Amino acid sequence: MSSLAVRLNDVRMRMARAAQHSRRDGVGMVAVTKTVATGIIAEAIALGLTDFGENRVHEARPKIEVFPAVEWHFIGRLQTNKVKDVVGRFKLIHSLDRWRLAEALQQEAQAQNVQVSVLIQVNLAGEGQKGGISPVELDDFLLAATDLPRVRVEGLMAIPPYTADPEEARPYFREMFRLFSKCRMPGGAMKLLSMGMSNDFEAAIEEGANLIRVGSLLFDREKYSQEE
Ligand SMILES: *Cc1c(COP(=O)(O)O)cnc(C)c1O
Numbered sequence: 248m249s250s251l252a253v254r255l256n257d258v259r260m261r262m263a264r265a266a267q268h269s270r271r272d273g274v275g276m277v278a279v280t281k282t283v284a285t286g287i288i289a290e291a292i293a294l295g296l297t298d299f300g301e302n303r304v305h306e307a308r309p310k311i312e313v314f315p316a317v318e319w320h321f322i323g324r325l326q327t328n329k330v331k332d333v334v335g336r337f338k339l340i341h342s343l344d345r346w347r348l349a350e351a352l353q354q355e356a357q358a359q360n361v362q363v364s365v366l367i368q369v370n371l372a373g374e375g376q377k378g379g380i381s382p383v384e385l386d387d388f389l390l391a392a393t394d395l396p397r398v399r400v401e402g403l404m405a406i407p408p409y410t411a412d413p414e415e416a417r418p419y420f421r422e423m424f425r426l427f428s429k430c431r432m433p434g435g436a437m438k439l440l441s442m443g444m445s446n447d448f449e450a451a452i453e454e455g456a457n458l459i460r461v462g463s464l465l466f467d468r469e470k471y472s473q474e475e
Contacts, residue, residue: 277441279465280310322404341404349398369405416447440457
């Protein structure tokens with residue numbers, strides 16, 4: 248087996264164990280391919296991965312051209328002037344982090360006559376350098392988003408403060424799940440909770456994530472990375 252196959256098996260086993268532990272099913276995985284070369288992405292597709300995540304528009308575009316048939320997720324900070332390159336190309340934008348971006352997405356989706364699916368990024372810890380809606384603003388943001396007919400809010404996303412010990416992230420995951428459980432989108436479905444990365448995805452699943460974003464654990468960046 249290739250090293251990617253071995254790593255993928257390992258991640259899948261750990262996901263299943265964490266899900267079983269907390270009796271959750273239907274946990275999906277976005278394989279984060281930033282800096283990963285297309286040859287490796289081809290191998291990942293052959294191994295059955297279907298959903299891929301990128302955090303930069305200019306890096307994602309050529310990859311989407313090579314692999315248009317898989318699902319692409321935008322997971323990085325999105326500038327409003329890049330919205331036209333994202334709407335219509337990505338299945339889901341995980342990082343709706345401010346109202347101006349919501350309006351820009353609405354406008355572009357209208358122009359393209361499509362719907363755009365998003366997750367609201369929540370800044371739970373109030374970290375200044377990170378984007379995101381604060382928990383106290385969330386209800387108003389959701390309500391306001393119902394006025395954007397082309398923008399479909401499908402859930403929440405969070406990146407807790409980095410800690411070497413995943414147990415320290417657990418309270419953030421738990422609080423996110425509490426927020427997720429109580430927020431309602433009038434007429435819509437809040438069904439996705441995107442949280443958990445390579446170093447903490449098990450804790451995230453145990454606390455209620457149903458979509459995780461895993462990069463470095465799958466892709467050996469030192470070996471595979473392509474120069475930008
Ligand atoms: C890079 C990235 C990930 C994946 O992180 P790893 O630690 O490599 O698993 C997940 N989410 C976002 C938003 C990222 O930028």
